Amino acid sequence: MKYLLENVKVQVHPKTYLKDPESSELGQRIIKHSILLIDAIGFESFTFKKLGKEIGSNESSVYRYFENKHKLLLYLSSWYWGWVELTLVIATNNIEAPKDKLRRAIEVISQPVTEDSSFSHINETKLNKIVINEFSKSYLTKEVDNENKDGYFAIYKRLISRLKSFILEVNPKYAYPASLASTVVEGAMHQHFLKEHFVSITDCNDRTTPHQFFCDLVLATLNNAGNEK
Template sequence: MKDLLSKFKIELPEGIYLKDPESSTLGKKIIENSIILIEEIGFEDFNFKKLGKYIGSNESSIYRYFESKHKILLYLTSWYWSWLEYQMVLETYSINNPKETLIQAIDVVTRTTKQDNKYTHINEVLLNQIVIDQNSKSYHTKDVDIENKDGLFLPFKRVVHRLSDIIVDCNSSYEYPLSLASTIIVGALKQHFIKTHFKSISNYDEYKKPTDFFTDLALKTLLLHG
């Protein structure tokens, strides 16, 4: 397992991009600065013309990598989910107790992200904020079923299935492990948004975090159905 983790490489569905941005300096620059610009001005105001000006490159050069800004958002969110899956594997593989494994896995998918210096062109803290704010826009589209059939959401679905498997290990009689897993993962994004923007309808403070809520929810749900 240690050898597997040391060789880990984030791989995304090829249908998201026209040319792999990881294959060139310009491609990495596009990804790095897309994160910065989207977080700064929002996805609605983001476009290739602004990105080209921001990185000092022709707009047409960006179109060689991505056919639309929607595909860039898909790339960024998919990268995040693939990276999060790696964090989950890394932080749970040596835990032998199912309950402790679940607690740690929930922590990984619900906590506030810290910078990972392994990927110098990716600011995971800013990317996490983009996922919190914009993730639903990557699939709330008319083409969601087509893109799902083409496998463009596989990184996200892998995270859900991995957490679901951990839930099953904790309580094999529970009937809704996938639903609980997806609720925790997607719900955490919503709760972080609410914590920041709608504090009056949350119970979070200096000491209570979304991680605490979802850990409590999962453990009590599984205990009730045990």
Template sequence: MEYLLRDLKVVINDKIYLKDPESSTLGKKIVEYSILLINDIGFEGFTFKKLGEQIGSNESSIYRYFENKHKLLLYLASWYWGWLEYQLVFMTNSISNPTEKLKKTIEIITQTVKEDSSFSHINEVLLHKIVINEYSKSYLTKEVDKENKEGYFLIYKRLVTRIKDMIINVNPGYKYPSSLSSTVMEGALHQYFLKDHFSSLTDCDKDSSPTAYFVDLVFNSINNNN
């Protein structure tokens, strides 16, 4: 995996940014330190001024890359989903059995994230935490329909579609493949959030992972379909 992904560039909708942060040292630094700072103080407290202080650069230089912090959050989330999608494709490509392929996919989508040395400027572990805690803020906005039409959520939606197609391959007669697929994607984030903050509201803990829960949920749902 490490060698396959070493030269990978996650392709993100160029309408999200003004200048591709991957195109310069400063851009990569903006991404790197925004992850560290958002994880540390939260998205509400995060500002470009604070980020500029962290990286030793003028606030105005950050605005050359991103119009606002909402677009930066969209960029970070899109990068995470793209990175996850590449892992899914590489790790399931050789699996021919539909059931095993779906099970592996659920494991990849819901697993605890480990840092990927292929991207030295991005801490995937912290980015995963940000997606868990902050991702909903990227689409719970008045502009969501417009941004959806602009393709801002394309990678996320593509992942949901991949899982939906795998569910259909296991059971073509299952009535709710899209709903179940989106439940896995969104529910995995929610279960990790509950596990960290409202532990009495979930059965996922150190002995029972979100992965085990979603494997059970998905296969019980599609196997018991009437």
């Protein structure tokens, strides 16, 4: 993975930023420390003023890259889903058996995240925690329909479409592939959240992983589909 990704850039919708943070050392520091700070204090308490102090720069320098913290969250979540998609494509590329490919895809989407040294300024482990805790805040807004039309969520939707195609490879007659695929992606985040905070309402723990749960759920669903009387 490391050598495959060395020269790869995760593409993020350009409307999420005013200046591409990947284009400068300051921009990369903004991304690095925004992840660390949001992970530490939460998105609601996060401000550009606090971020400016962390990077040793004026608050105004952050505004040169991002219009507001909502756009920054859109950027971070888009980058995360782009990274997951890239990881998924590489992980499933040489797998021919549809069920094995689907199992591997679910594993990539639902497994605990480890830091990827290919992107030195981004801590994927902490970014994963941010997405689990904060991603819904990027779309539970009055502007979601307009932002969706403008393509802000294209990478997220493309990832779900990939998973949908794997589901249809296993059972082309299954009637609800998009709903099942989006349930896996959203549900994996939710199960990780429950595992950390509401342990009494999930069966996922140190022995039973979200990956195991969703593989069982999806494959059982696809195996049983069409067999109802």
